[in-house]
């Protein structure tokens with residue numbers, strides 16, 4: 001069923017539909033559909049209000065006193081809440097800091113140092129560029145070897161007693177395939193290695209259970225499904241059992257045991273705070289706080305259920321309208337293997353993507369031939385998706 005009535009029926013039954021009003025409206029009449037929330041989530045109205053308040057009151061009125069009154073504690077406070085709402089992480093293990101890339105550098109360096117007799121770092125050739133680049137540079141820096149996986153499923157064949165760390169994405173940024181986080185973590189650990197998960201495409205889109213999986217380390221961004229805003233800080237998770245030995249390479253004063261002691265030498269803070277380096281980005285954290293609060297209200301289970309329904313809707317429409325025009329569905333068709341987006345492949349995807357964007361369908365092009373349809377359960381509607389798919393059909397035809 002691909003009718004407008006079906007789209008309207010799905011929208012009418014959508015328990016999360018009301019959350020759309022919590023976002024800044026799209027005022028550009030040329031936008032048919034925003035299907036790129038998995039690159040940049042839409043802004044919350046509350047974030048705009050809170051930013052004004054923080055500037056006027058906390059910064060403008062309280063001035064430097066705000067550091068002690070509230071700002072210094074924010075990286076851990078927001079980290080704990082994010083851990084509770086989206087990561088299945090008990091307090092004291094998640095902290096908001098830096099970009100995903102910098103967080104990944106820190107945890108990868110720390111992980112490799114925790115396995116001194118081992119000389120290999122494993123990642124997959126389809127991993128996101130920042131992950132691959134950092135694995136290569138950390139390997140070069142420490143004299144280690146990179147073991148490349150052609151598919152994540154090969155991880156068992158490649159890991160062994162030389163593996164120090166394995167770096168994988170929980171949800172593949174191109175295909176949306178969900179990796180078996182608990183199973184792979186267990187396997188890597190059984191072989192004596194450490195698993196590092198990039199959660200950029202899963203945090204806020206599907207439940208992640210880091211503590212239950214016994215995960216070692218994880219990193220992720222907040223500007224996609226958490227709607228925290230462009231350049232909002234990322235987060236990192238370090239399982240409590242690693243805290244005592246966790247030594248990250250960017251040993252700035254904010255991660256020191258006593259930041260204002262102006263000590264002669266660096267002594268790391270106890271617990272997750274040692275993962276910090278420099279001054280926390282207070283304005284950027286406002287968006288993280290609001291995004292996490294909204295997710296807590298919506299509930300990650302309901303968000304996941306809608307992501308699945310939206311994905312199925314895209315696939316149904318693609319099968320009916322686009323497959324006959326030469327498209328293929330490149331994301332898993334099984335709901336439990338697919339994250340929060342659907343990638344469609346077409347030989348002319350690059351040109352088509354340009355045309356789509358010019359025509360108000362804001363999707364992502366991913367080399368070599370992927371059109372990535374991003375589905376943000378708190379903002380995307382079923383009729384919106386149908387309108388976009390109709391436009392893709394028109395332009396492709």
Ligand SMILES: Cc1ncc(COP(=O)(O)O)c(C=O)c1O
Pocket residue numbers: 039099100101102128130131169173198200201221234
């Ligand atoms: C899987 C993945 N990892 C890392 C990043 C980039 O992280 P950052 O720019 O926060 O360093 C992205 C950005 O889209 C991503 O999709």
